Amino acid sequence: MKTVLQSIIFLCFFSTYAQQVSDSSQVFTINDQEYLEMRGANVMLAHDFYPESHQGGVGIIQNGIRVATNGDLRLEPTPGQWQPVPKVGERQVDREQNEISVHMSYPDPSKNRKGFNPIEYPDLNMAYDLRIIPEGKSFRIVVDLVQPLPEEWVGKVGMNIELFPGILFGKSYYMNDEFGIFNLQANGPGVYNEDGEFELEPMATGNELVIVPEDEKQTLKIENLKDNELQLLDGRAMHSNGWFIVRSLVPAGVTDNAIEWLITPNAVEDFTYSPVVQVSQVGYHPAQQKVAVIETDKNDKNVQQAQLLRINENGGTTAVKSENPSEWGNFLRYNYYQLDFTDVEEPGMYQVKYGDYTTEPFKISESVYKRNVWQPTLEYFLPVQMCHMLVNDRYKIWHGRCHLDDARMAPTDHNHFDGYIQGSETLTDYEPGEFVPGLNLGGWHDAGDFDLRVESQASTIQGLSHIYELFDIEYDNTSIDQDTKTVDILQPDGKADILQQIEHGALSVVGGYKALGRFYRGIIVPSLDQYILLGDPVNHSDGERFDEAFGQEDATENVEWGRPGDQDDRWVFTEDNPRRELGAAAGLAATARALKDYNPELAQDSREIAEEVWNITETDNPLNKIELAVELLQTTGDQKYADFIVENRQLITENIERTGWIVGRALPQIENKRFKKEVRDAVKEYLIVVQERERKTPYGLPYEPDIWGAGWGIQSFGVRQYFLHTGFPDIFPKDYMLHAMNFVLGVHPGVNTSSFASGVGSRSLTQAYGINRGDFSFTPGGIGSGTALIRPDFPELLEWPFLWQQTEYVLGGGTTDYLFLIIAADKLLNQE
Numbered sequence: 077m078k079t080v081l082q083s084i085i086f087l088c089f090f091s092t093y094a095q096q097v098s099d100s101s102q103v104f105t106i107n108d109q110e111y112l113e114m115r116g117a118n119v120m121l122a123h124d125f126y127p128e129s130h131q132g133g134v135g136i137i138q139n140g141i142r143v144a145t146n147g148d149l150r151l152e153p154t155p156g157q158w159q160p161v162p163k164v165g166e167r168q169v170d171r172e173q174n175e176i177s178v179h180m181s182y183p184d185p186s187k188n189r190k191g192f193n194p195i196e197y198p199d200l201n202m203a204y205d206l207r208i209i210p211e212g213k214s215f216r217i218v219v220d221l222v223q224p225l226p227e228e229w230v231g232k233v234g235m236n237i238e239l240f241p242g243i244l245f246g247k248s249y250y251m252n253d254e255f256g257i258f259n260l261q262a263n264g265p266g267v268y269n270e271d272g273e274f275e276l277e278p279m280a281t282g283n284e285l286v287i288v289p290e291d292e293k294q295t296l297k298i299e300n301l302k303d304n305e306l307q308l309l310d311g312r313a314m315h316s317n318g319w320f321i322v323r324s325l326v327p328a329g330v331t332d333n334a335i336e337w338l339i340t341p342n343a344v345e346d347f348t349y350s351p352v353v354q355v356s357q358v359g360y361h362p363a364q365q366k367v368a369v370i371e372t373d374k375n376d377k378n379v380q381q382a383q384l385l386r387i388n389e390n391g392g393t394t395a396v397k398s399e400n401p402s403e404w405g406n407f408l409r410y411n412y413y414q415l416d417f418t419d420v421e422e423p424g425m426y427q428v429k430y431g432d433y434t435t436e437p438f439k440i441s442e443s444v445y446k447r448n449v450w451q452p453t454l455e456y457f458l459p460v461q462m463c464h465m466l467v468n469d470r471y472k473i474w475h476g477r478c479h480l481d482d483a484r485m486a487p488t489d490h491n492h493f494d495g496y497i498q499g500s501e502t503l504t505d506y507e508p509g510e511f512v513p514g515l516n517l518g519g520w521h522d523a524g525d526f527d528l529r530v531e532s533q534a535s536t537i538q539g540l541s542h543i544y545e546l547f548d549i550e551y552d553n554t555s556i557d558q559d560t561k562t563v564d565i566l567q568p569d570g571k572a573d574i575l576q577q578i579e580h581g582a583l584s585v586v587g588g589y590k591a592l593g594r595f596y597r598g599i600i601v602p603s604l605d606q607y608i609l610l611g612d613p614v615n616h617s618d619g620e621r622f623d624e625a626f627g628q629e630d631a632t633e634n635v636e637w638g639r640p641g642d643q644d645d646r647w648v649f650t651e652d653n654p655r656r657e658l659g660a661a662a663g664l665a666a667t668a669r670a671l672k673d674y675n676p677e678l679a680q681d682s683r684e685i686a687e688e689v690w691n692i693t694e695t696d697n698p699l700n701k702i703e704l705a706v707e708l709l710q711t712t713g714d715q716k717y718a719d720f721i722v723e724n725r726q727l728i729t730e731n732i733e734r735t736g737w738i739v740g741r742a743l744p745q746i747e748n749k750r751f752k753k754e755v756r757d758a759v760k761e762y763l764i765v766v767q768e769r770e771r772k773t774p775y776g777l778p779y780e781p782d783i784w785g786a787g788w789g790i791q792s793f794g795v796r797q798y799f800l801h802t803g804f805p806d807i808f809p810k811d812y813m814l815h816a817m818n819f820v821l822g823v824h825p826g827v828n829t830s831s832f833a834s835g836v837g838s839r840s841l842t843q844a845y846g847i848n849r850g851d852f853s854f855t856p857g858g859i860g861s862g863t864a865l866i867r868p869d870f871p872e873l874l875e876w877p878f879l880w881q882q883t884e885y886v887l888g889g890g891t892t893d894y895l896f897l898i899i900a901a902d903k904l905l906n907q908e
Contacts, residue, residue, distance in 0.1 A: 080406070081251075082777060083651050094878065097690075099133040101115040102114060102115060102213065102215070102343070102345070103210070103212045103213055103375075104210030104211070104212070104215050105119070105210060106169060106171060106174065106176060106210070106215070108308075108889060109868045110123075110167060110169050110614060110861060110868075111176070111868070112176070112208060112210050112215055112783040113118050113346050114213065114343055115137070115343060115346065115375065116139050116149070116344050116345075116347030117139070117341045117343040118136070118137040118505065119134065119136055119137075119208055119215050119341075120131070120134070120136075120137075120866070120868075121134055121135075121167060121176050121177075121178060121208050122164055122167045122178040122206075122270075123135075123167075123204070123866075123867035123868055124145075124680075125504050126749040126782060126783055126881070127146050127148070127155070127159045127878060128158075128161075128325065129163050129879055129881050130145050130146060130238060130319060130879065131145060131146075131783060131881075132145065132146050132148065132161075132164075133145065133146045133147040133148030133206070133237075134146075134147025134148065134206070134217060134237060135147065135866065136339070136341055137294075137866070137870055138293070138294065138296065138341040138342070138343065139293045139294075139343060139344050139347050140241075140347075140349050140827065141243060141293075141294075142240060142866055142870065142872055142874075143239065143240055143243065143294065143296060143341070144230070144237050144239050144240070144296070145238050145240075146236060146237065146238045146596045146801070147206075147217060147235070147236070147237035147238075147375065148162065148206060148235070148238045149162065149180070149182075149202075149206070149219060149233055149234070149235055149236075149326065150206060150233075150234065151182070151200070151229075151232060151233055152308055153234065153236075153275060153307070153309055153321065154275070154286075154311035154313065154315065154318055154321055154838060155236070155315045156309075156314060156317075156318070157315070157317075158193050158194055158195045158458065158493065158604075159195060160182065160184070160187065160195075160197060160198055160200075161184055161187055161855060162180040162181055162182050162183075162184055163180065163181050163182070163183070163184035163185070163186075164180055164184075164758065165178055165180060165181075166179075167544075168178060168704075169378060169643035171544065173233065174209065174210060174602065175207050175209045175210075176208050176210075177205050177206065177207040177254065178205070178206050179203070179204075180203070180204055180205070180206055180341070180431060181201075181202065181203040181204070181709050182198075182200050182201065182202045182203075183197060183198070183200065183201075183620075183852055191458070193493065194493040198247050198684070200226070200229060200733060200750050202221070202222075202223075202225070202226075202229070202233070202436060203221070203222040203223070204219055204220060204221045204222060204334075205219070205222075206218075206219055206503065206896050207219075210403065210532035211338070211720065213340060213558050213882075214224065214338050214339060214340040215338075215339055216301075216336065216337065216338050216339075216892060217235070217237075217335065217336070217337040218324070218333055218335065218336050219235060219334050219335035219336075220331060220332050220333065220334065221326070221332075221334050223313075223331065224329050224330060224331055225326055227328070227417070228561075229238065230328040232323060232325075232371070232551055232783050232813045233289065233325070233326045234323045234324055234325040234326060235321075235323065235324050235326070235335040235337070235672070236321050236323045236324050237298075237321070237635060238319040238320070238321050239260065239287065239319055239320040239321070239322065240874070240876070241312070241319050241320055241876075242874060242875055242876045243294065244258040244288065244294075244320060245258055246258065246260070246844065247288045247290065247291070247294070247423045248288065248289065248290055249279075249280065249285065249286065249287050249288070249289075249308065250251075250285070250286045250289060251280035251281065251282040251284070251285045251286075251306065251308055252280075252281075252282030252283065252284060253282070254280040254281070254282065255280075256279060256280065258320060259310075260277060261275075261312070262312040262313040262318075263310075263755045264276060264309050264604050266313060271804070273314070273532060274313065274314070275313065275314070275353050276310050277308065277532075277788045278308055278309055278315040279308040279310060279320075279408065280306040280307075280308045281305050281306065281307050281308070281311065281740055282305060282306055283299065283300045283305055283306060283307075284297065284298070284299045284300070285297070285298045285306055285308060285322060285583070286298075288899065292342055292344055293342075293344055294333045294342075295341070295465065296340070296341050296342065297339070297340040297342075298322055298337055298338075299337065299338040299339075299839070300324050300336075300337055300789075300866060301336040301338055302324070302327070302333070302334075302336050303327070303334065304324045304327050304335075305324060305326050306321065306322055306323070306324050307322070307323045307324065307730070308321075308322055309321040309322075309323055314476070316610060316850055316878070317364060317878030317908065320631075321536070339550065341447075343634035344693055347374070348373045348375055348376050349371075349373035349376070349410070349435065349797070350373075350431075350432070351371065351372045351373075351376065351430055351431050351433050351434060352370070352371045352817065352826075352829060352859050353369070353370050353371075353382075353428050353429075353430050353433050353434075353829075354368065354370075354407070354823045354824060354825075354828070354829050355368045355369075355370055355428055355435050355438055355822055356436060356438055356817075356818045356821040356822050356823055356831075356837070357437030357438060357821055357822040357829070357830065357831040357836070357837025357838045357839050357840060358439065358444060358445070358449055358453055358821050358822075358831065358836065358837045358838075359437060359438035359441065359741045360438070360439070360440050360444060360446045361440075361441070361442060361444055361445070361901070361902075361905040362421035362423070362440055362441070362442060362908075363421075363442075363840060363905050364418075364814050364901075365418045365776075365811055365814065366416070366417050366418045366440075366601075367383070367414050367415065367416050367417075367418070367760060367776065367823075368384075368401075368414065368415040368417070368422065368428045368435075368823075369404075369412060369413075369414055369774050369775065369823055370382065370401050370413040370414065370415065370430050370478065371410045371412055371699045371825060371826075371827075372410060372411050372412070372413065373410065374406065374411050375386070375603075376411070378404075379398075379400055379401070379413070380385070380430060380431045381398050381399060381430075382398070382399065382401045382413070382415040382428060382429070382430045383395045383398045383401070383428070383429045383430075384396050384397035384398075384415070384417045384420060384427075384428055384431055385423065385426060385427045385434075386422070386424050386426055387425040387426065387427065387437060393427065396420060396422075396426075396484065397415075397417050397420060398485070399415070401413035401414055401415045401430070401891075402414050402415075402416070405774075405776040406829070407772075407773055407774055408781065408825060408865075408869045408871055409710075409869040409870060410825070410878060412774040414774060415428060415430075416645070418656060418778060419806075421440065422440065422483065423439075423441045423442070424429060424439075424440060424441075424659065425438070425439060426438055426439075426440055427622075435829070436830065436837075436838030436839045437838055438837075438838060442905075442906060444532070444646070444897050445899075445901055445903055445905075448836065449833075449836055449837075449898050450894070450895050450898035450899055451551065451553070451857075452727070452833070452834075452835050452836055452856040452857030452894065453556075453833070453857030453858075453859070453891060453894060454514035454551065454552045454553075454573050454574060454700075454857070455468075455565060455573065455576070455834070455857070455893050456855060456856035456857045457553055457855050457859075457885070457891065458520065458577050458857075458891065459474075459556070459563045459565050459857045459906070460474045460475075460555055460565075460846075460855050461518075461520040461521045461847075461855075461887065462520055462521075462556075462563055462580055463478060463479055463518070463519045463520060463521050463526075463528060463584070463613075464477065464478065464479055464482070464516055464517050464518065464519065464561055465477060465478075465561045465562065465563050465580075466562050466563065467552075467563045467565070467777040468562065468564050468565065469562065469564075469565040469851060470565070471881075472564065473612075474565075474611050474826070474847075475612045475614055475847070475850070476612055476614030476696055477561050477562075477614065477619070478526075478612075478613040478614040478616060478617075478619075479516065479599075479613065479616060479617060479619075479646060480619040480620075480625060481570035481617050481618065481620050481621050481622070481644075481645045481646075482514045482515040482516040482599060482645065482646050482648070483511075483512055483516075483645060483646045483648040484509055484510065484511055484622060484646070484647055485502050485504065485506040485508050485509060485510045485512055485647070485648060485649060486498040486502075486505060486643045486647035486648060486649045486650075487509070487647075488500055488501060488502060488508050490528035490677060491603060491650070491697075492506065492599060492600065492602075492647075494525065494607065494821045496597060496598050496649040496650070497598060497651065498649050498650070498651075498827070498868035499651070499652075502650060502652045503592075503651070503652060504548065504593055504594065504650060506592070506670065509622075511621050511622065511645075512591050512592065512648055513591060514587045514588070514590060514591035514649060515584075515587060515588055515591060515596075515599060517558070517561075517583050517584065517587055518580050518581060518582065518583025518584030518585075519533055519580070519581065519583070519584030519585075519599075520532070520536065520580070520581065520645075520887050521535065521613065522860045522879075522886060522887050523845065523846065523847075523884050523885045523886045523887070524610075524845055524846055524847050524849055524880075524884070525600075525607070525668055526601070526613045526616065526847070526884070527598055527600035527601075528584060528596075528598060528599040528600075529597075529598045529601060529887075530588070530596055530597060530598065530656065530660050531656055531659060531660065531882055531888065532583050532763050532887040533581050533660075533663075533887070534581075534585055534659060534660040534661075534663030534664065535583050535659070535663060535887070535888035535892065536577075536581050536663075536887045536888055536891060536892055537578050537581035537582050537585065537663050537666070537667045537892075538662060538666045538667070538707075538892075539662075539888070539892025539893065539895070540574055540670070540672035540892055540895075541663075541666040541667050541671075541796075541896075542666060542892075542896065543892065543895055543896055543899060544572075544574050544575065544578065544670045545576065546766045546900075546903075547668055547899050547900070547903055549572070549574050549899065550572045550613055551572065551573055552568045552569065552570065552571060552572055552573055552575065553565075553566060553567075553568050553573060554566070554567065554568070554569070554576070555567040555568065555569035556569065556571070556573075556576040556577075556580065557569075558579075558583070559828065563807060563841075571635075572674075573668065574676075575674045576676075578667055578670050578671060578673065579671060579675050579678060581667075582664070582667050582671065582678050582682055583584045583677075583678070584814025585660060585663065585664060586664065586681045586682055587677060588800075589685050590681070590685075592648070593659045593788055594650060594657070595650075595656075595657055595689075596648050596649065596650060597650055597651040597656075598648075598649050599646050599647070599648045599649075599651040600646055600647060600649070601616055601617075601644075601645050601646050601647075602643075602646070606644065610847075610848075610849065610850035611847075611848075611850060613847070616644065617644040617645055617646065618639075618641070618642060618644060620640045620641050620643060621641065621645065622642070622644075623640075623641030623642075630666070630739060649760070649890065650883035654693050654694065654695040654878045655695065655697075655700045657689055657693055658689065658690075658693055658695065658700050658701055658703070658704050659703065659704075660689075661685065661686040661689035661690065661693075661704050662686070662703045662704040662706075662707045664685050664686040664887065665682070665683065665684040665686035665704060665707035665708050665711045666707050666710075666711070667672060667679070667682045668680070668682040668711050669685035669711050670712055673712050680762060683711060683712070686704065686707070686708060686711070689704070690705075690708060693843060698720075698724045698727055699724070699727050699728075699731060699774065701720065701733065702721065702724065702735055702738060702739065703738050705717040705721050705742075706721065706738050706741055706742045707718045707741060708722070708741050709745055710741065710742065710745070713745070718742070718745055718746050718747075721739060721742060721751075722751045724748060725750075725751045725754055725755070728755065728758075729754050729755060729757075729758040729824075730758075731760055732755070732757050732758040732761070732762045735753065735764070735795040736758065736759050736762060736798070736800060736803075736804075737795075737797075737800050737803070738761075739755060739800055740755075740800060740802075740803025740804060740867065743755070743803065756804065758777070759800065759804050759807055759808070760807055763807055763808060766778060766812065770812070775815060775818075775819055775823060775824065776811065776812070776815035776818075777790065777793065777794075777812050777819065778793065778814055779819070781863070781864070781865035781871060782824070782864070782865055782866065783864060783865055783880050783881060784861060784864060784881045785832075785860065785861030785863055785864045785873070785881060785883075786861075786862060786863065786864075787819075787820055787824075787832045787860035787861050787862025787863070788859070788862075788886065788889050788890045788893070789860060789892075790816050790819050790820060790862075791816060791820055791859070791889060791890070791891045791893035791894055792893050793796060793812070793814075793895060794812070794814075794816025794817055794820075794897045795811040795813075795889075795893045795896050795897060795900075797810075797813040797816065798810075798813045798896070798897070798900045798904075801813060801904075810904055813897065813900065813901070813904075814901055816897065817897040817898065820832045820833065820834070820859070820862070820894065821833070821837055821888075821898070822837060824863050824871075824873075824874050825860065825863055826872060827887070828863070828873040828874070828875070830873065832859055832860045832861075832862045833857065833858070833860075833894060834846075834852065834854040834855060834856055834857065834858045834860065835856035835857060835861050835893040836851050836856075836857070841854060841858075841860045841883055842854050842875075842908065843875050843876060843883065844858055844877055844883040844884070844885060845860070845875040845878065845879065845880045845882075845883045845884035845885065846858050846861050846877075846884075846885045849878060850877075852877055853877070854877075855885065857892045858885035859885060859886075859890050859891060860882065860883040860885065861880070861882055861883065861890075862882065863882070863883050864879075864881050864882045
C-alpha cells in the first residue's frame with residue numbers, strides 16, 4: 077500500500093511528465109516527414125523546388141496558412157520567373173545535432189539550356205549549406221559558404237524569403253523605428269541600380285521585422301543576428317506576380333554563419349485547424365451518391381454531429397439529417413469524416429453544417445446540371461480564348477482582332493524560352509523568317525500565354541466533337557462571324573455554338589497543315605517583352621506582316637515595335653514528333669464527323685489530312701496509332717482500322733489503363749470475339765486497380781496530390797471513366813466519373829472548397845491565371861488547375877491569380893473534359 081509521501085511524489089512526477097509531453101507540441105521538433113513541426117507551425121526545407129512559382133527553399137506554414145517560401149540565397153533582390161536559381165542537393169536530417177540541411181550550388185545547369193533562358197546566366201560558382209535549426213518556438217536559418225563570395229559578387233548575393241501578399245494587404249509591420257502597411261499595389265519611389273534595372277526603394281530596413289503584430293494568427297518576427305541589415309522589399313515592382321521579400325546581403329570574406337536569422341512564427345496556443353466541409357458547390361442529382369467530406373485537424377478529437385439542412389422557401393432552415401459522421405481516416409496531414417446523404421432526394425436548396433462551419437447553398441434537383449454549370453465554358457471561356465477575333469461582350473471588349481500578321485517561320489537551331497524547339501531544318505518549304513500564309517485564322521489562346529499549341533487545338537476540337545456527337549448539344553448563345561472576325565457574347569446567331577467552336581479550332585489546325593505540309597508545333601511571340609504581356613493580346617503585334625525593307629534581322633535577341641511592318645510577328649515552330657502528329661490527326665478525324673453537315677469542305681479536309689497522317693507516319697510504338705485508328709474507323713468505317721486494332725490486342729490489353737476507354741468505343745464495329753473477350757478481361761483487372769487506388773483517399777477516386785494541381789488529371793480520369801462505364805456497363809460503374817466531377821466542383825482537400833470552374837457554383841475561383849489575371853479577375857467557365865500540394869503533405873488553393881500550378885486555365889482537357897463531365901452526368905442521371 078502506497079504511503080501518502082509516495083503518492084505525492086508520484087503525482088508530482090506524473091504532473092511534470094505530463095507537462096513536458098504537453099509542452100513538446102509547443103516547440104519545434106523534427107518530425108518523421110523531415111520538417112520542423114510545432115502545433116500551429118511547420119517549417120519545410122527543400123521539399124519543394126519550384127521557385128519560379130513560389131515553392132522552394134525554406135517555407136513556413138503558420139496556423140494553417142502558408143505565409144512564406146523560397147528562403148534561399150538569390151542573386152537578385154526581387155527574382156522573377158527566369159532568374160538564376162541554385163542546384164539543390166539531397167536534404168540531410170541530423171537528429172543528433174537537431175538540424176536539417178541541404179547543400180546548394182550555383183549555377184544549376186538544367187536551368188541554363190541554350191536559348192531557353194531569356195536572361196543571361198551569370199558567371200558564378202558558389203556552393204553553400206542552408207540549415208534550419210529549431211530553437212523552442214523559433215527556428216534559426218544559417219547559411220555556410222564553402223568559399224567567400226568573389227569580390228565582384230559582394231553586394232549582389234543575399235538571403236531572401238518571400239511573404240505571401242494575398243493575406244498581408246492592409247495589414248501592418250514594424251522594422252525597428254520604421255512602420256507601415258502592406259499596400260495593394262507597388263508604389264514608388266524607385267531607383268535604377270548599377271545594372272540599369274529599376275528597383276523600388278526598400279519599404280523598411282533594420283535588424284528586426286515584425287509582420288502583422290495586430291493579429292496573433294499572422295504575427296511573424298524575423299531577427300537578423302549578424303550585422304548585415306534586413307530589407308523589406310516589394311517584389312511586384314519588377315514582376316506583376318512578385319511577393320513581398322525580406323532580404324539581407326551576404327558579407328564579404330565570410331564562410332561559416334554568413335547568414336544567420338532567427339524566425340519566430342507566432343503559433344496560436346493549442347492551435348487546431350477548423351473543420352472544413354467539402355461539398356459540390358453546384359449540388360447533386362437526386363439519383364447520385366451524395367457524400368460530404370469533413371476535413372479536421374489530426375489533434376481534433378471532438379467529433380460533432382453533422383447536419384444536412386434544407387433551406388426553407390419562406391426563410392430559415394430545417395435539419396433533415398443529423399448524425400455523427402463516419403470516420404474515414406488520415407490523408408495527407410488531416411483526419412477525414414464523411415456524411416452520406418445519398419438517401420435525401422427531395423428537390424430544394426441545402427447546406428451541410430458541422431460545428432461552426434456551414435457550407436454555401438447547393439441544389440438537389442434533377443435539373444442541377446442543366447443550366448449555369450457547363451454553359452459558362454462554352455459561352456464565355458472559349459469565345460474569350462479565340463485568337464484572330466475581336467471578342468465583344470455587351471459594354472466590354474475582351475480583346476481585339478489579334479495576331480492578324482501570323483506567322484513567320486521560326487529560326488533554326490533555336491530553343492524558345494517557353495519550350496518550343498526548332499531543329500536544324502524548318503521541315504517545310506519555308507526559310508527561317510519567311511512569312512507563312514494561312515495561319516491568321518482560327519485557334520484559341522492557351523491560357524494566359526496567348527500561344528497556339530497544336531496538341532491543345534487538336535484535343536479541344538476532338539473533345540468538342542465527341543460532346544456534339546454523343547450528346548447533340550445545339551445550344552446557341554454566341555454570335556461568331558468568321559468573315560468579319562467578330563464574336564459577340566450573349567448574342568445568339570441561330571447556329572450551334574459548339575459547332576462554331578469546332579470550326580474555329582479546325583481552321584487553325586487544317587490551315588496550318590495545308591500551309592506547311594505538316595502540323596505546326598506551335599505559334600508564339602518571339603520576345604520575352606511580348607510574352608509577359610498582360611491585357612489585350614492585340615498589342616502583341618501591329619497586325620501587319622513584317623516588311624523586309626526594314627532589314628532581315630536576327631529576331632532571336634530583340635524585337636522592334638512601333639512601326640507598321642516591324643518584326644513583331646509571331647513565329648511558327650515545326651517538329652518531327654510522330655506521337656503528337658498522330659494525336660493531332662485523331663482530333664481531325666473526330667472533327668470530320670462533327671462538321672460533315674455544318675461545314676462539309678472543312679470536314680473533308682480534316683478527314684483527308686487524318687488519313688494522310690495515318691499513311692505517312694511511322695512510329696516505333698503501335699500504341700501511338702490506336703486512338704487515330706479508332707477515330708478513323710468511326711469516321712470512315714474502313715475495316716483496315718479495325719484489323720489494325722485487333723492485330724495489336726496484346727499491346728492494348730497490356731496497357732489497358734491507357735487504351736481501354738479508347739477501344740471500348742470501337743467494339744461495336746469489331747467482330748473478333750476473342751479480341752472483345754481479352755479486352756473485357758483486361759478491363760476487369762483494371763477495375764481492381766482503380767478500386768485499390770480509390771481506397772487510399774476519402775474522395776471516392778484515385779488521387780495522388782502533386783506540386784501541380786490535379787484538377788485537369790482528375791477531369792481526364794472522369795472522362796475515361798465515362799467511356800469505360802458506357803463501353804463496359806456491367807464492369808465499370810458511373811460513380812467514379814461522378815466523383816471526378818464533384819472533385820472539380822468543390823469536393824477536394826484544403827480549406828478553399830471553391831469550384832475549380834470560375835463563375836460556377838456558390839463559391840468558385842474568382843482570381844485565376846487567365847488573360848485578365850493582372851486585374852485580379854477571372855473568365856467565367858475557365859477551369860483552374862486546382863488544389864496543389866506543398867510537399868510533403870499540405871494541400872493548398874490560394875486566392876491569388878499568379879500561381880499557374882493552382883489557378884491556371886488551359887485548353888484541351890482543361891476545358892473540354894469539364895464540359896464533357898457535366899453534360900455526360902446530366903444525360904446519364906436523367907437517362908436521356
